[in-house]
Amino acid sequence: MKRALLFDIDGTLILTGGAGARALDRAFKYLYGLDYVMEKIHPHGKTDPEIVREIFNRSLGRDPSHAEMERALDFYVYFLKFEVQYALKFRVLPGVKELLDRLQKYDEFIEGLATGNVRNGARVKLSRPGLWQYFKFGGFGSDSENRKEILISAIERARRLSGNSVKGLIIGDTPRDVYAAHQAGLPVLAVATSTYTVDELKKAGADFILPDLSNIDEAFEVLRSF
Ligand SMILES: [Mg+2]
CATH class of the missing domain: 3.40.50.1000 (HAD superfamily/HAD-like)
Known part of the structure; x- marks a missing residue:
């Protein structure tokens, strides 16, 4: 076996070195004009969609629709490429x-x-x-x-x-x-x-x-x- x-x-x-959190910050700034959405969130052990849902609840006071979830995750990955490439730590x-x-x-x-x-x-x-x-x-x-x-x-x-x-x-x-x-x-x-x-x-x-x-x-x- x-x-x-x-x-x-x-x-x-x-x-x-914080690349994931910075990429989520940038995605929510770009999509919703929100600043530093990750400041109050502890991402440890949470799934990406759980984190996105938590951001929606804390910062927008509601759950994301399926389309909003997909879009937030797409933009997150887009910014993640840059953040990971240049993360000093x-x-x-x-x-x-x-x-x-x-x-x-x-x-x-x-x-x-x-x-x-x-x-x-x-x-x-x-x-x-x-x-x-x-x-x-x-x-x-x-x-x-x-x-x-x-x-x-x-x-x-x-x-x-x-x-x-x-x-x-x-x-x-x-x-x-x-x-x-x-x-x-x-x-x-x-x-x-x-x-x-x-x-x-x-x-x-x-x-x-x-x-x-x-x-x-x-x-x-x-x-x-x-
Ligand atoms: Mg882990």
């Missing part, structure tokens, strides 16, 4: 590249994404450091607003891709990753590389926890053990 590894993006593989998190390189050598793994980013946004963010090519499939914020549904889409694609049954593991950095994974019946490796500490991730119920992925051997052992 293949092991499908489903990686979150922001805070797990990379930090964009953009970085790949420790061990990520080395771990992905090692995983590619083993047939038992298939590497995918499970992210709240819309697919085009995920591609923009992961293309800058050359990481997009590592992932053969994924579940995205463009599949659903709900993180649990995104994980289910990802695991279904993994099954189709491997033509067989698969075991899935979520790798993420927030309690939201943990809750969604457990709702979808999947175990989680949580990494404390962004906003949340090892203790907070433990409290959320993560099955495995690492401070980051810099110890490749240790991370590899976890990925083989679930």
Whole structure:
């Protein structure tokens, strides 16, 4: 049975140095003349459509229509290309590249994404450091607003891709990753590389926890053990 590894993006593989928030600010400035809509929003672990809905509710006092949601996300991705390209604090998190390189050598793994980013946004963010090519499939914020549904889409694609049954593991950095994974019946490796500490991730119920992925051997052992 293949092991499908489903990686979150922001805070797990990379930090964009605020590029995502700036792109949303610019999209809402362009479309609605609003200033700094992201100032009061905590995006950690939320899906792109959830964040857009929250902006609409806070700044415009209503939900977006389906067309408004699509348009806001399109303009977000448009501005994201520039923001990611020029983000000074953009970085790949420790061990990520080395771990992905090692995983590619083993047939038992298939590497995918499970992210709240819309697919085009995920591609923009992961293309800058050359990481997009590592992932053969994924579940995205463009599949659903709900993180649990995104994980289910990802695991279904993994099954189709491997033509067989698969075991899935979520790798993420927030309690939201943990809750969604457990709702979808999947175990989680949580990494404390962004906003949340090892203790907070433990409290959320993560099955495995690492401070980051810099110890490749240790991370590899976890990925083989679930
Ligand atoms: Mg994250």
